[in-house]
Amino acid sequence: MVGVHGIGQQVQGEGRLLSSWWPALSDGTRRAGAEGLLEASDMEIAFYGDVFRPAGQMLAVDDLPYTAQDVEDRFERELLAAWWRAAADSDPEVVPPDADDTLASTPRSVQGALRALSGSRFFANIALRHMVADLKQVRSYLTDQTVRDNVRDRVTTAIGDDTRVVVAHSLGSVVAYEALCALPGHHVRALVTIGSPLGIRNLVFDRLIPTPTGSRKEARGVWPGGSELVWTNLAGKGDVVALVKDLRLGFGENIRCAVLSTGTHAHDATAYLTDELCGKAIIEALA
Template structure:
């Protein structure tokens, strides 16, 4: 089994494990070089836990009534709330994004949803993402967190990739939620380091409060489970302009032993490789492999 298991994030349904690894493996190597880690990470030591195909509809011929996603498809309260959170975060980090006003806070009407999608399409973060893909990403997050069948199928993919030789799990975006839950479901695992990048794990109500296992304690001070034994090191990295990593510091929800880093990830703030090439990521991986 691989020493390093990677877990991708949202929007990868038309990719594949080999294609994603062709970008992740060199980026991991570059991160290790930033900290002068001895030796190199061989491609055979890295695996991608791929689940994107579970969100890919079966191929079929289109009829005249088939249309891509539009603003009207964002009709679920969870999706509307998450879209609103992305809009507010983008407006705070990108001066080019018009902030929502009070009437758009809850995105309760198709018009306010359209306004949110239009504002995000003009942001640095979502500039290259088509509207239908933005809506599809919202639906992926909702499906994982609210549909037990989807959650189970995705999590089994990650659990199946983690073996007795796995020492590091690097997980991006929604994949960080999956990896966290997978490790919690594997008592006695040998993983030494969990590295989460661009993670939404700290978003209360939408993500944190829906975790499995559920956080314990009073709601305002609830604490999530630690995803391993005392030997596990957890490093969370968040880009300053990463809208998905809305809550940058996960320590209030998971404990002060969690190591937190803030970094610059450039124009494509949520891109996984922008995290993997940073020295903070390289150091977290290198320490566990030493």
């Protein structure tokens, strides 16, 4: 089994992520009635966070110097606006943006979006500089081919002939999807995506490799495996990153989609991994 982490993990590592993912995943399989089926040695974390780790800041690498002024290009502002709208939809304490607000006008509007998000339940404990850093990681992967190749290679290298399950979180679900598409004939039986932004048209879906086919409104993404692959997508009710909860419109009716209660830390990977539905998706592939 291979786990693929999401954004904001640049100061983590394979060992640290495994130490948090494995107990949570074990709880999920226990909820699904398969306690003891797996051991920690059965799981590997495909780590790519260091690709985004800033150079020359070895003594304070976690202190990213980003401000609202650094949300500079159209992609980052449109994604920030999408997060803001999603947060307002799920949290009555968040003042919604104007219907046509893409934050493309002034840094002040960007500052307003960041301020609104910082007061939401979802982003309550996330510093402004980290929100901006997360925006830049998503943009970098989807628009910089060198970064994309480097990150995706980490995942394709981790997926071997004996890999049967891939569990991918957040941006990692985009990486895992593209990695599986780039590995024809792989033996993965279950792809479990959690907190995934794959369904966000224009910003994410339309930028996938391979490119979705068909007219823009009805485009379909390539199926990332053979007929034996079972794809399960889990989205938290309040997870702003998993903006589109149902991926069937973009990838076909074969995807099993579910909405979960992931608590106050709606996007946290471990909140997904402990759920019974996540455990079932994993053990079904190994039965």
